[in-house]
Amino acid sequence: MSARPNLIAGGVLSGTVLALAALSLVWVPHDVAALNIAERLRPPGGPHPLGTDHLGRDMLSMLMVGARSSIAVALVAVGIGMGAGVPLGLMAAAARGSWLDELVMRMNDLIFAFPALVIAILITAILGPSALNAILAIGIFNIPVFARVTRGAALSLWTLDYIRAAELAGKGRVRISAEHVLPNIVNLLIVQATIQFSLGILAEAGLSYVGLGAQPPTPSWGRMLAEAQTMIYSAPRLAILPGLAIVLTVLGLNLLGDGLRDALDPRLRRTTR
Amino acid sequence: MPVLRQVSLGIGRREIVGLAGESGSGKSMTALALMRLLPEGARAEGRIRLDGRDLMDLSERQMCRRRGRDLGMIFQEPMTALNPVQRIGDQVAETLIVHGEATRAEARRAAARLLHRVGLPPERFPPGRFPHELSGGQRQRVCIAMAIALRPQLLIADEPTTALDVTTQARILDLLKALVAETGMGLLLITHDLAVISGLADRLAVMRAGEIVEEGPAATVLTARRHPYTSALVAASAHSPATVPPPPGPPLLEVRDAVRTYPGSRRGLIGRAPPQRAVDRVSFAIARGESLGLVGESGCGKSTLARAVLGLEPLQGGEIRLDGTAIRAGSPVPGQVRRRMNAVFQDPYGSFNPRHSVARLIAEPFHLTGRPADAAARIDETLLAVGLDPTDRTRFIHEFSGGQRQRIAIARALIARPDLIVLDEAVSALDVRVRAQILDLLADLRARFGLSYLFISHDLSVVRSITERVLVMKAGRIVEEGATEKVLHDPAHAYTKALLAAAPKLKEPD
Amino acid sequence: MLRYALTRLLSLSLSLVAASLAIFAAIEVIPGDPAAYMLGLNAAPETVAALRDELGLSGTLWTRYLDWISGLATGDMGLSYTYRVPVADLVTERLAVSLPLAAYALALSTAIALPVGLWAAARRGRAADLGIMAATQLGIAVPNFWFAMLLVLVFAVKLRWVSAGGFPGWEAGLGHGLKALTLPAVALALPQAAILARVMRSALIETLGQDYIRSARAKGLSRAQALRRHAFRNALIPVLTILGLQFSFLLAGAIIIENVFFLPGLGRLIFQAITQRDLIVVESVVMLLVFAVILVTFLVDLAYAAVDPRLRRR
Amino acid sequence: APPDTITIGMVLEPPNLDPTSGAAAAIDEVVYANLFEGLTRFAPDGTVAPGLAASWEANEAATVYTFHLREGVRFHDGTALEAEDVVFTLDRARGPDSTNAQKALFEGIESVAAPDPLTVTVTLARPDGAFPFKMAWGDAVIVAPETAGTEASAPVGTGPFRFERWVHGDRVELLRNPDYWGPAPALARATFKFIPDPNAAFAAMMAGDVDAFPNFPAPETLPQFEADPRFRVIVGTTEGETILALNNRRPPLDNIRVREAIAHAVNRQDIIDGAMFGYGTPIGTHFAPHHPDYVDLTDLSRHDPKKARALLAEAGQTDLTLRLALPPPSYARRGGEIVASELRAVGIETEIVNLEWAQWLDQIFRRHDFDLTIVSHTEPMDIGIYARPDYYFGYDRPDFPALMDRLAGATDPAERSEILKAAQRMIAEDYVNVYLFQLAKTGVANAKLEGLWENAPTQANDLTAVHWTD
Ligand SMILES: Nc1ncnc2c1ncn2[C@@H]1O[C@H](COP(=O)(O)OP(=O)(O)OP(=O)(O)O)[C@@H](O)[C@H]1O
Ligand SMILES: Nc1ncnc2c1ncn2[C@@H]1O[C@H](COP(=O)(O)OP(=O)(O)OP(=O)(O)O)[C@@H](O)[C@H]1O
Ligand SMILES: [Mg+2]
Ligand SMILES: [Mg+2]
DSSP states (O other): OOHHHHHHHHHHHHHHHHHHHHHHHHHOSSSSSSSGGTTTTTOOOBBBBBBBBBSSSSSHHHHHHHHHHHHHHHHHHHHHHHHHHHHHHHHHHHHTTTTHHHHHHHHHHHHHHSHHHHHHHHHHHHHHOOHHHHHHHHHHHHHHHHHHHHHHHHHHHSSHHHOOOHTTTTOOOOHHHHIIHHHHHHHHHHHHHHHHHHHHHHHHHHHHHHTTOOOOTTTOHHHHHHHHHTTTTTTTHHHHHHHHHHHHHHHHHHHHHHHHHHOOHHHHHHOOO | OOSSSSSOOOOTTTOOEEEEEOSSSHHHHHHHHHTTTTTTTTTSSSOEEEEEEGGGGOOHHHHHHBTTEEEEOOOOTTSSSSOSOOOHHHHHHHHHHHTTSSSSSHHHHHHHHHHHHHHOOTTTTTTTTOOGGGGGHHHHHHHHHHHHOOOOSEEESSSSSTTHHHHHHHHHHHHHHHHHHHHHHHEEESSSSSHHHHHHOEEEEEEETTEEEEEEHHHHHHOOOOSSHHHHHHHHHHHOOOOOOOOOOOOOEEEEEEEEOOOOOOOOTEEEOOOOEEEEEEEEEEEETOOOEEEETTTTTTHHHHHHHHHOOOOOHHHHTTTTTTEETTTTOOHHHHEEEEOOOTTTTTSSSSSSSSHHTTTHHHHHHHOOOHHHHHHHHHHHTTTOOOGGGSGGGGGOOHHHHHHHHHHHTTOOSSSSSEEEETTTSHHHHHHHHHHHHHHHHHHHHTEEEEOOOOOOOHHHHHHHHEEEEEEEEEEEEEEEEHHHHHHOOHHHHHHHSOOOOOOOOO | OHHHHHHHHHHHHHHHHHHHHHHHHHHHOOOSSSSHHHTTTOHHHHHHHHHHHHOOOOHHHHHHHHHHHHHHTTTTOOBBBTOOBBHHHHHHHHHHHHHHHHHHHHHHHHHHHHHHHHHHHHTTTTTTHHHHHHHHHHHHHHHHHHHHHHIIIIIISSSSSSOOOOOOOOGGGGGHHHHHHHHHHHHHHHHHHHHHHHHHHHHHHHHTTTTHHHHHHHHTOOOOHIIIIIIIIHHHHHHHHHHHHHHHHHHHHHHHHHTTTTTTHHHHHHHHHHHOOOOHHHHHHHHHHHHHHHHHHHHHHHHHHHOOOTTTTT | OOOOOEEESSSSSOOOSTTTSOOOOOHHHHHHHBOOOOOOEEOOOOOOOEEEEEEEEOOOSSSSEEEEEEETTTTTOBOOOOOOHHHHHHHHHHHTOOOOOTTGGGGGEEEEEEEEHHHHHESSSOOOOOOOTTTTTTGGGOOOTGGGGGGTTTTOOOSSEEEEEEEEETEEEEEOOTTTTSOOOSEEEEEEEOOOOHHHHHHHHHHTTTTEEEEESSSGGGHHHHHHHEEEEEEEEEEEEEEEEEOTTTTTTOOOOOHHHHHHOOOOHHEEEHHTTSSSEEEEESSTSSTTTTTOGGGGGGGOOHHHHHHHHHHHHHHHEEEEOOOHHHHHHHHHHHHHHHHHHHHHHEEEEOOOHHHHHIIITOOOSSSEEEEEEOOTOOOOGGGOOOTTOOOOTTHHHHHHHHHHHOOOOOHHHHHHHHHHHHHHHTOOOOEEEEEEEEEEEETTTEEEOOBBBBSOOOTTTTTEEO
C-alpha cells in the first residue's frame, strides 16, 4: 500500500538516536568525565564538531552519552511498567468481574490519582536523587497504563470463541492468557510501549531538569539543558542542542508509535467481513 | 477494481423490488451508489434517474436535499444505526428539521406520530427514550420512522432484518409492506435470504459478483430459475442433507433440572441487579448417534445451555450425566468427561487464534487427552474428513474463507474423537450455498463416526434439515419437545406456532 | 443517576483512605529532621530536641496519623513547621494561583484543541490535516519547561510585554492577575492542546465511521452537519477522559512551570516543603492533590453520564 | 522624582521571619538591620558598630560588659525599648528551651542585669574580647517579650522598616518605619521577591521585574549585565569559605598524606573558573582573605598532580574510591564535578552523591557519614569550629582548642592577630580540609540604585542607605 511516512521518519529518527547511544557505549569522540576548564565554551569546529560546554566537555560526546541515560531510564521504566502491568492486566481480565479484577483496577486508579512529579520528588527525598529513582518514579506510573491497556484488550479477546475452544480443551486461565491472549495483544503493547517510551524520555528530561534524574558526572539531556539555560545569550547552543535532542527523540518515537499502530492495527489488517 | 458492473434496475411506485445475492456480491454497493454515499475512494459511473431527474448530475449540496426527502434508506444493523446519545424522537424529528419541513416543535409532534405509526406507541415507548433502551427490532422501527418521515419516493432497505430474530423479522417485513401500500413509495429490499423476498417482492433481481444475472417478477425468477446461479441459490436455500435414521442407542447425554443463574450486573461497588436465570430447570437427553435441535428466540438461553453442557459454565442446580458419569451442580466437569464433547461456534472469524497454524489450531483438544503418537497423521486425516487438504496444515486462518473456517472448526471438534458435538449457530453466519455444503458435511460425518449433535439454531429450516428431534426454548425453559417433523408441522405450544408463522418460507416450485 | 453517583462516592472515599495511608507512610520514612534543618550548621543537639517538642514531632505513629486525619476532616491541617502559619492558610493562598492557572491552561488548550481537532477530522487526509498532525506531533515532543523558557525569552526579556514571572496577587486586579498567568498558561496549554487535538481528531474519525453517521447522512445531513450534530458529542467521551487527566496534571504537575515563572503555586509549595522538611505541609498538600484528582475523576464520570445516556442507569 | 520603592530579588524564601530561632540565611537577608537590630551591628565593611547600644565598655579582664542603650527607641508595636527587653532576649537565647540556632554565641554569658532602663550589664564566665562582635549577629537581635513568640510570621523589631505582609512563596513587603530612632530611610517600601531558579532570576532582572539581586545565582550571566547600561554588577566579598571538607575520622582520610595528596590534586582556579565563572578568591586556609589577619597559605596546597600521586603512593593508597557528597548550591554541584575529574587524574575515583540540604544535614553534619563534601561556611570568623572535635569533619588536635581559649581571653589586638595567624597555619599544615575559595558576592542592580552593600560581612540586605538617583 502507501509508503508509511510516519513509520519511516520515526524509524529513522529513533534509530539514529538509538544507534548513537549504542555507539557511545564503545566509543565517544572525547571522554565526558574529563573536564578541561581551559577548553570551555569553545564554538563548534575542529576537534569538537558541536563545541564544548561550560566545563570544557565535548558537546557531541555529552549528547551521545546523554542519549544513553535518557534511553536507559525510559527503557527500564517501560520494562517495569510492562513487567508488572501486563501480568496484572492479564490476571484482571482472566478473572473479570471478580474481586481480584476490582482490586487491580482500584489500585490502578489510586496510582493515577497521585501527581507523578510530586511522587518523584518524594521518592527522591526518601532515597536520594539518582537515575535509579527516576526509573522507579517513571516506572510506577507505567504499571497502571499497561495494566489498563492489557486488561481492556484482553477482555475483548476473552469474549471470542477461540478462547471457548481452548477452555473446551481443558486449558486453564493462566495457560490461555499466555497462549491465546498475550500473543494477540502484543501489537497493541508494542505500540503502547513506544508511546510510553517517548513519554519516559520526556519525563526523564523533566526530572533531571529539576535535578532528580541521573546524577553527575553522568550527562543527561535534562540537566544539560538546565545548566545551560542561563547561558542562552552567551552560548545558545548549549541549551538548544539538548532541547533539540529531546524533541527529535520524542518526535521520532511518537512517529514510530503512530506508524506501528497503522501498520499493526488489526482493524486495518482485517480483510472483508 | 470495479465492484459493480453495468447494474441496471428499475423500481416503480408502490413496487417492491428484491435484490438478492451472496455476500460480497455488491448489493450494498448498489444501494450506497443510489444514495451517493459510497465509501471514500469509491467512484460511481452511469445514471441514476429518480422521477426523470439524474441524481448523478446533482451537486453534493443538492443531493443532501434529496436524501431523506426523496430517497430514504435503512441499514442492516439496528443496534448501531442510531446515535446512542440522542433521543429517538429527536433523531426522527431531525429528518424533518434538516429539510426545513417543520419547526422544532412540529417536528417533535410529527416524530411522535411517526413512531406510533411504526409500532412504537408513545404510551409505551416515549420519544424521549434513548436507543439503548430499545430492543433491536424496536430500534429498526425507529430507523424506518426516520427514513419514511418525509414520505420518500424510494426507500432502500439494506438487509433490514438480518440481525433480527424470526418473529421480529416477520413483523418488520409486514410493516414495510404496509408502508409501501400506504404511501405509494417504491421499495428496494436487499437481502441474501431468498425466502424473505419470496413472500414480499413483486420483482426480483439476482446479483452475482457485481452483475445482475437475472431479473423479473419474483415468482417467475424463483420458480423458473433461468440462470444457473439462481437455481443454485434456490436449491441451496432449500437444501436438506440426506438424513440417516438414528441407530437406536442408549442415552449418551442426560440433562436433569439444569439451572444457570447469572448474578445481576454490578452496580458500583456494592449494588447488584437481581440475579437472572438464563437456564431454568431444563431437562433433556440425547441418544448415541442422535441429532437434537434446539430453537428459540435470541436471548432465550440457548448458548448458555450449550456452554453449561460443555462444562464451560457452572450450574447452580441439576445434574448432567454423560454416558452414566454424573456431574452435579457446583462441581467441575472432569477431563475424561469433557474430552468426549466438543463444539463448533457461530463466528467463523472469532473462533481461531490468528497466530496459530491450522495444525496447531486443530490439535488443541489434544491438551486434554495428551498428544497421541500419531498426532500428525490424525491431523491430516481430520483435514481430509472435513474436505480440506493436508497441505493446509501449515497455513494460517486468515487465508481461509468463512466456509473453510467452519470446516476447520469442525475438524477441531472432531480430532479427539468425541461422542457429542455441540453446534451453536454453526451455520448462521454462512452464505446459503456454503451453508448447504457444511450441512452435507455434518450429516456425512455423523454417519461415518456415529456422532451425536446438539444443534442450536434460530433458523427453523436448518434445524428441520439436520435433526430428528427438536427442543423449543423460551426464556430459559423448554416449552416443547418432539420429533422435528412433528413439532415443525404440527406445533403444540403457542410460542412454537408463533415462531413457525414468522419464519419466511421459500415457495416450492410447482 | 443518584445511585450511580452514590456508589461512585463510596469508592472515592475508600480510595482516599488508602491514599492517606500511603502518603503518611511515605512521609514517615523520609530521612531528615525538620528541626535540624531549621536550625542549621551550628545548632546544638538539645536545641534541636527543644524545637522538635515545640513542633509536636514526638508522639506515636498511630496517634499522629489519627490526629492528622481527623484534623483534615475538619479542615484543620495543623501549623506549618517552617512558616509557623496554618497549613490551610498556605494552601488557600497557593490555590488562588494554582487553580486559576490550571483552569486558564485548560480553557486555553480546550479552546485551541477542539476546533483544531474538528477541522483536522473534517479535512482528514488532506494537506491541512497533515500539517496539523505534524504540528501536534511537535507540540507533544517539546518539553514544556523548554517551551516556557523560550516564551520568557521572547515575550518578557526581548519584547518586555509581560513580566518574566511572579504573581502580583488578585488584589492587584483581575487584569494584572490574568496577565501574569498568561505565559505560564500558554506554556502549559500548548503541549496539552496538541494531545487533546489528536484525541479529538481520532475520536471524531472513529465516530465518523460509525453506522449512525451513515444513517444521519441518509437523512439528508451534509458531512459537516453530521459531524457537528452526531459525531461531536459522541467523540466527547474520550476527550473528557483526557481533559480530566489533564486537569489533575495541570494542578500538580505544573511544578516545573511554576519554577520557571516563579509563581507561588501549590507545586512549588510542595517542592519547597519537601526540601525544608516541612512534612506537615507535604502530607496535607499531597493529600489535597490526590483528593482533587479523585474528585475530578468522579466529576468526569458524572460528565460521562451526562454525555452518554447509556451510562446513567448503571 | 525618583521612585521610593524597591524590589529585591532573593534566591531562597525565608522559612519564617524570626532570626532568633532558625539558621536560614534568608531570614537575615530580609530582616537584618531592616526589621531587627541588636546591641551592636555589622557595618558594611565588617567592623562592629553601635546598634541599639550607643556605646559600651568592658572591664579590664573582659568579663563584664556594660551597654548603654539609645534613648527613644520604640518597637514597631509602639512600646519602648528598655533594658529589660535586652535581658529577656539574652536570657531567652541561652535558656534551656532556647531554639536559637547560634546558641554558642550566648554560651559564655553568666548573667545579664538591667541596673536602669537604659543600661545592661553582661557578666561572662570567661574573658571574651569578641563579645560585642557576637552581639552583632542576626541571631542576637533584641526582641520584646510580648512579641517574641510570634516573630516567625509577624516580626516586631526596632528597625527602620516594619513588616507589612508576606505572600508566602512569593514575596515579603516592608514599609518605612516613621518612628525610627535614626535617620529615616529613603525608601518608603521594600519588596523581597523570591526566585529560586537561576534562569528565572536572570529573566526577572532582564525584564525589570526586580531592581536588585544582591546575591545573583547565575554568575555566568554577569558579563551580559555588565554589557548592559541599565545594570550595574556589584562584585564583593562574603564570609563564605568554600571548602572541600574531608572526613578526618575515616581511613584513609585520617592519614595526613592522603589529605595532602587531595589538596595538591585540586586546582582552585579551575573550580573558580568552571563553577563560579571566575568569581571568587583562592584561599589556603579557613579564613576570609579580606580580613587583615589573613595569611596566604595557598602555596601549601599548590596544584601539583605529580606530588599528589607521589604522596598517595607513599601512603600506600592506590585504587582509592571516595564518596563525594554535594549539597544543592551550584558551587558545590559544579565544583564537585570538577573536583571529581581532577581527583581521577591522580588516581582517586569518586562517587558523586547529590543531597538536599535536609539530607546533607542529617547524613554529613549529624551522622558524619561521608568521605568528601563541598560546602561554604558563611558565618563570619568561624575558625573556632576547628576546636570542636565532634564537628562534622572531625579535626581532633588538642593544640587547636588551646589556641582558641587563648584567643578568647586576649583583648590585645596584636596578640589576637598573632593567635589567629597561628590558627590559620595550623589547620592548613594539617590539611584538615581542602580550602578552595572565598565565595564572591555577585550582585546585579539597576544602575540608578545606590547604597547597596558591596560586601557581605554577614548575610544581610541592609536597606537603610539605599536610594535611587535620577
Ligand atoms: N470500502 C470499501 N473499499 C473497497 N472495497 C469495498 C468496500 N466496501 C465493500 N467493498 C467490496 O465491494 C464488494 C461488494 O460489497 P457489498 O458490501 O456491496 O456486498 P454485499 O452484497 O452487500 O454483501 P453482504 O451480503 O455481505 O452485505 C465486495 O467485494 C467488497 O469487498
Ligand atoms: N456472562 C453473562 N452474564 C450475565 N448475563 C448473561 C451472560 N451471558 C448471557 N447472559 C444472559 O443470559 C440470557 C441468555 O443468553 P444466551 O446467550 O444463552 O442466549 P441465546 O439464546 O444463545 O441468544 P442468541 O440467539 O442471541 O445467541 C440473556 O438474557 C443474556 O443477557
Ligand atoms: Mg451488504
Ligand atoms: Mg447464542
